[in-house]
Amino acid sequence: MSEEPDVKGVEPYAGPAGGWGALRAVALAVKQQMGASADTRALLQMNQPDGFDCPGCAWPDPRHTSSFEFCENGAKAVTWEATVKRVDPGFFAAHSVSELWGWSDHALEDAGRLTEPMRYDAATDHYVAISWDEAFARIGAGLRALDHPDRAEFYCSGRASNEAAFLYQLFARAFGTNNFPDCSNMCHEATSVGLPQSIGVGKGTVTLEDFDLADAIFCIGHNPGTNHPRMLSTLSAAARRGVPIVVANPMRERGLERFKSPQHPTEMLSTHSTQLASAYHQPRVGGDAAMLTGMMKALFEADRVDVTGGGPGLLDRAFIAAHTQGLAALQAEVEATAWADIVAGSGLDEAAIRSMAETYWRAERVIICYGMGITQHANGTANVQQLANLLLLRGNMGKPGAGICPLRGHSNVQGDRTVGITEIPTEAFLARLDKAFGINSPRAHGHAAVEAMEAMREGRSKALIALGGNLAIAMPDPDVCFEAMRGLDLSVHILTKFNRSCLLPATESIVLPCLGRTELDVQAGGPQSVTVEDSMSMVHASAGKLKPASGGLKSEPAIVAGMAKATLESGIDWDWLVADYDRIRDGIEAVFPDFRDFNERIRVPGGFRLTVGASDRVWNTPSGKAQFLPHPLLPAEAQRKGLILTTLRSHDQYNTTIYGLDDRYRGIFGRRDILFANADDMAELGLMQGDKVDVMAGPGRVLPGLTLVAYDIARGSLGAYYPEANCLVPLDDHDRLSGTPSYKSIEVTLQKAA
CATH class of the missing domain: 3.40.228.10 (Dimethylsulfoxide Reductase, domain 2)
Structure with a gap:
């Protein structure tokens, strides 16, 4: 990084990744979120055979475990969830939705854990507490009022467990839709x-x-x-x-x-x-x-x-x-x-x-x-x-x-897809699901994330149920997404923490607080564990140990079951399934043969690996062989574009969750209004470090007032933080084959800010 001229909050970082900087960051996160009386045993239980899976990334656990199987950002994820801060009815009485809209995304989630079900009251512009029974009744009434099941979108975040995700897809398919936008649509x-x-x-x-x-x-x-x-x-x-x-x-x-x-103490002391x-x-x-x-x-x-x-x-x-x-x-x-x-x-x-x-x-x-x-x-x-x-x-x-x-993101984003969160289900899967649960699943393909947002924008979809996540912020084209979500008849957000998507009220908006990965989950059959699949197809158990943030919380499976009971007359005994998660796993095994002996195998420390045919040179393609697939390049003249911007996560961030305002390894502290650029490109444009610039990606697409920082980045390339730079990406700028938005190749121009 260039060291000239000095810019507030820009300080070159000379240390390695990890090291003492990581330990200091963990200590600070524990102090800020969990307080002086922090139960730091939670960190020692993370990624252990009898503990809980990291609520952050999907990197696998080693077969040999130690007292420390967590990283800096995993520790931040735990302290963020195990915080002593609370967002209770008193918080919402003190802060209107209009006021909260002016808060930063960091401040919204930093306010703390949700404690009670809340409903938006348009007359007062405040969220107000309601009972779980009333919340479920309103959700059921809203879904039944739709003139077709495909008017509903069932979004799923990759942090949902296999058990929650399986019940969720069962609920939606029994309801009658394959509309499953999920976070995979936006990443892998x-x-x-x-x-x-x-x-x-x-x-x-x-x-x-x-x-x-x-x-x-x-x-x-x-x-x-x-x-x-x-x-x-x-x-x-x-x-x-x-x-x-x-x-x-x-x-x-x-x-x-x-x-x-x-x-490794020896390395740390050297x-x-x-x-x-x-x-x-x-x-x-x-x-x-x-x-x-x-x-x-x-x-x-x-x-x-x-x-x-x-x-x-x-x-x-x-x-x-x-x-x-x-x-x-x-x-x-x-x-x-x-x-x-x-x-x-x-x-x-x-x-x-x-x-x-x-x-x-x-x-x-x-x-x-x-x-x-x-x-x-x-x-x-x-x-x-x-x-x-x-x-x-x-x-x-x-x-x-x-x-x-x-390299997958959220810790169970791959598992959610494995157990049925997909808008393009196979006939074989649907036939097994119907046989196991006595339903008639729809066969028409549903909506992925971009298609779901387009349907909401055009008024074809009128309800959104969101199992985790922060959909409005994760998607490109926020102005379009915000307007689309405000036009819904029903929106439901199942969360540990309040976020900006909750501030886009529909005619009926409900926020349901759920247990986190770190917390003890007790159902009628006693304490429960859930399962997750890492990015290398290993499935293992996760059991939270901490006291829940509030007595008013329910688990994600229990919330899904509550919504399903209030909406459907399906013949499925939802309470029986949720009483003992082994029963949900038996259902998964009945639908997905690869989960044979599911309950027995997750009780083995480290779990088990799902079958990946290509790992054994079994190619499940139509021809039975792996395929070389050519892709022509554009000629050199057509490839020559102007500046291309990629969005970036900071080091104090995981997906849309912003833990703080530092990006230590890139030498940025206390701010996010930064544009990383190559020094030679800046010189050609007559710009220098510290200049304020507006980034433009076409008519009406402007990210104003970013501060230029000279950085070791390829010529012709720029970097700006996600999700702030999402405003530069149109909703229809995506890979036509997969629907993945083009967050990392945005053609832009720069001009000095006024």
């Missing part, structure tokens, strides 16, 4: 759509143990230091045994450069930190497809040279012959692409791309990890399939130490 839907076409499954193929066997690891378009910090321990172990870790990311991120583990990246390449924002095409082109060229010289070649021909289709079309497309177009599209020179390719082909076992820097583009599905193409060329699928590793 390109994975869920792209990988099944390539390898027959929309999940990663690796396990945590594969990282111990890999000969090379590629990290593309993700920032583990902030978004999945426990991954740093895995990368650190690989780096220490000499494994090349090749990074491709437009911005320099400390969490991909150096790491000091806060859980001046040593582990160097992570063996090579760090900075493609321009949106340059990944061109970079991957270049790597394959270099591989094909080197393979030809080796074969011509009498060698076996660099492609895994035996694997390709036995397990794949489509190589000829891919090779023809790649070889026809000019290096000039690859260089122009990627922002990397040819030598850098060839170097990456050489590291790839010299390794026998390669893992490619990627995040939303790959998926959140108009060509996100193509990006994912290009990663699969590259891995298939050398047989790096379905063997130990190799495979593809999509």
Whole structure:
């Protein structure tokens, strides 16, 4: 980062990821949220076999556990949930909705935990307390008043457990709709759509143990230091045994450069930190497809040279012959692409791309990890399939130490999809669901997130039930989304904390407070555990231990059951299911064969792994083989755009939840009104660090008054914080194959602020 001129709140950070900075941040979070009498035992119970799963990211737990299996941001998530602050009826009596609209998103959630069901009273512009019975009755009446079940949208956040998500989809399908917008639609839907076409499954193929066997690891378009910090321990172990870790990311991120583990006293007391990246390449924002095409082109060229010289070649021909289709079309497309177009599209020179390719082909076992820097583009599905193409060329699928590793966000976002939260259900799944529960599920495909918001905007959908999340803030085009949600007849938000989506009142708006992941869940059958699936398809139990924030809280499964009872005459005994979550798991097992012996297997420490066919070289594609899928690049002239902006999460943030205003590793403190830019680009535009600029992405799309900060980011690239920069993304700017919004490739111009 440039050190000139001085800008308030901009201080270069020289330390490694983790280290003493992480410990200080955890201590501060505990003090601010949990107070002097904090029950810090919660942190020691996180990610332990008899404890609760981290409410943050979906990075898997190691099979060997220790007293410390949490990271800085996981600790922040726990303190945020276990806070002593309360948002009770007195809070709402003191603050109108109009007043709260003027609060920041950070301040809204920092106010504390919800304690009672609340209903918006339009006459007073305040939320007022109501009983659970009244809340459920009003929700049931609102849903029954719709003239068709498809007028309702059932949104699901990735923090919902398997048990809650399964009951939720059962409720909605018994009601009569497949409208399931969910947070996957906004992050890894390109994975869920792209990988099944390539390898027959929309999940990663690796396990945590594969990282111990890999000969090379590629990290593309993700920032583990902030978004999945426990991954740093895995990368650190690989780096220490000499494994090349090749990074491709437009911005320099400390969490991909150096790491000091806060859980290793020897390292903490030394001046040593582990160097992570063996090579760090900075493609321009949106340059990944061109970079991957270049790597394959270099591989094909080197393979030809080796074969011509009498060698076996660099492609895994035996694997390709036995397990794949489509190589000829891919090779023809790649070889026809000019290096000039690859260089122009990627922002990397040819030598850098060839170097990456050489590291790839010299390794026998390669893992490619990627995040939303790959998926959140108009060509996100193509990006994912290009990663699969590259891995298939050398047989790096379905063997130990190799495979593809999509880095999921929320801790059960993958599990929710596994147990039925999908707008495009298969006939086989619906038939099993109908047989198990005696219902008649609808067969028409429903709405994903963008389609749901468009339906609300056009008045085709009139009710929203939101199981967690902050939908209005997570979506692009906030002005459109805000207006759409205000036009609903019914909105219901099931939350631990109040957020901005609750401030968009419908004709009837209800907020229902639920138990958090850390809290003891007691039903008629006694204390309960739930289950979650991590990003490597491991399913394990999670049991909260803390006293609930309020006696007025219900669990998510209990809330779903209460809404269903008030809405339906389905013949399903919802109370019986919720009394003992083993019964819900029996239902999951009846519908999804992969969950055989579900209750027995989750009682084994560490849980069990679901079947991932591609991990065993079983390709559940129509042909029974993995598919090479070519994607042409645009010619160089068409690729030359102006400045391209990507949205970013700060280090004091998880998805839409903002824990604080610091972004320590990027050297930003106490503010978020920042625009990261390349110093040479700034000079060309006659701008300098500290200048205030307006960011424009077309008529009416302006993010005003950001402060420029010179940063080590690729030429032609900019970075601004999410969700503030969502206003620059139109609702219809998304990947046409998956519906994933293009949060990370926004063409913009800059002008000095007035």
